[in-house]
Amino acid sequence: MSEIENGHGLKRRREAITGLGDALRLLIEQATATEAPTEELLRAAELIRRAAAPLGERVRGRFETAAADDLLGGVRLYNPVTGAGSAFAPPLEIHRDGDGAVGTCTLGRAFEGPPSFAHGGVSAMLLDQMLGYAAGAAGHPGMTVRLDTGYRRPVPLYTPLRLTARVAGIDGRRVTVTGTITTAAEPGDVLVEATGVFVALRAEQARRLFGPVLG
Amino acid sequence: MSEIENGHGLKRRREAITGLGDALRLLIEQATATEAPTEELLRAAELIRRAAAPLGERVRGRFETAAADDLLGGVRLYNPVTGAGSAFAPPLEIHRDGDGAVGTCTLGRAFEGPPSFAHGGVSAMLLDQMLGYAAGAAGHPGMTVRLDTGYRRPVPLYTPLRLTARVAGIDGRRVTVTGTITTAAEPGDVLVEATGVFVALRAEQARRLFGPVLG
Numbered sequence: 001m002s003e004i005e006n007g008h009g010l011k012r013r014r015e016a017i018t019g020l021g022d023a024l025r026l027l028i029e030q031a032t033a034t035e036a037p038t039e040e041l042l043r044a045a046e047l048i049r050r051a052a053a054p055l056g057e058r059v060r061g062r063f064e065t066a067a068a069d070d071l072l073g074g075v076r077l078y079n080p081v082t083g084a085g086s087a088f089a090p091p092l093e094i095h096r097d098g099d100g101a102v103g104t105c106t107l108g109r110a111f112e113g114p115p116s117f118a119h120g121g122v123s124a125m126l127l128d129q130m131l132g133y134a135a136g137a138a139g140h141p142g143m144t145v146r147l148d149t150g151y152r153r154p155v156p157l158y159t160p161l162r163l164t165a166r167v168a169g170i171d172g173r174r175v176t177v178t179g180t181i182t183t184a185a186e187p188g189d190v191l192v193e194a195t196g197v198f199v200a201l202r203a204e205q206a207r208r209l210f211g212p213v214l215g
Numbered sequence: 216m217s218e219i220e221n222g223h224g225l226k227r228r229r230e231a232i233t234g235l236g237d238a239l240r241l242l243i244e245q246a247t248a249t250e251a252p253t254e255e256l257l258r259a260a261e262l263i264r265r266a267a268a269p270l271g272e273r274v275r276g277r278f279e280t281a282a283a284d285d286l287l288g289g290v291r292l293y294n295p296v297t298g299a300g301s302a303f304a305p306p307l308e309i310h311r312d313g314d315g316a317v318g319t320c321t322l323g324r325a326f327e328g329p330p331s332f333a334h335g336g337v338s339a340m341l342l343d344q345m346l347g348y349a350a351g352a353a354g355h356p357g358m359t360v361r362l363d364t365g366y367r368r369p370v371p372l373y374t375p376l377r378l379t380a381r382v383a384g385i386d387g388r389r390v391t392v393t394g395t396i397t398t399a400a401e402p403g404d405v406l407v408e409a410t411g412v413f414v415a416l417r418a419e420q421a422r423r424l425f426g427p428v429l430g
Binding site for chain 2: 009012013016017019020022023024026027028030031032033034035036038040041042043044045046047048049050051052053054055056057058059060062063065066067071078079080081085086087088109110111112113114115116117119120121122124125126127128129132143144145146147148149150151154157158209210212213
């Protein structure tokens, strides 16, 4: 896209995508928690359709990556767990920590499964991302082939969470990673734990799966 | 809420919540796929903040269920996998099938992990819901205590999917359920499989976890 061919345009676009992501996350929290009168819900739906229309006029195709992303450089603004532009992402913020990774996020109303707690699948989703990050940070990026999740206690909404991940073993193209979810306040009290196995793609597999994207 | 105290008001509110959910899902798809000019993203964010504000004026508290929901009757309009009012839910449509369950959905751009495929965590989330549904349908509702997921092949976006779940065993309060994800077109070709264990809460556990919600 011509408008982001220079560095300034790209920076500005990424900021706009982040701002749009922030607005979407706020909207979703309010729309999920609202007890506003029914008329207000109808009005909001109308405004939302108006906001969506111009965005839909120019969209990337199924095998096209976002112009503001940098796939090989690891910039994925729409990643549904960590992406600043993703409506779904809490977003989870991950950074390296020694030979592993630590993540932080707080889950709002939209992530609710059992009343006042996160949906079990949300925990699995956060952990898949954490574990995959740790595998990549250890120099062994791969696709998830197993994710085994143990739920000890429910994960509360509206509570700062702390996630960890650490590579437990490397066997050729297979990396095993373990991770946990706790609250930030009680990092010793594991709520959910997971073990994941990630496998690096062979060149031929990567071509078959991502050929249409990589061109 | 007085406006939904009669059946007509409740029906109308549930329809409005579903309409708002539809609008949110469309907005998110467009906002994730858009290559519209940066100015359009800024304008959309402004409209979205305007739509959110009145919804935020009256919101339920952390331990309050939505007035339009019926917790004990199984109506959860904001469930993040199946809820018609949820911005996150594809939504997955589940129905009973013999002694198991079958689900269908199509995943859009917002669920993307590896380019053009669903995030691994999304598959885990869909399967957690499927397996929990099947446990409940078999008369043994419970909380997830384990979810073990095996990924054979990536799950494509924009492709009708078919999910299955079946109770594999019951041992007191523990129910083991297995499930799969395939495309609708190739139901014999398993992309992701999972085994989940669900445990019914004892009355004392239910009181401790959900006391603030159940009042």
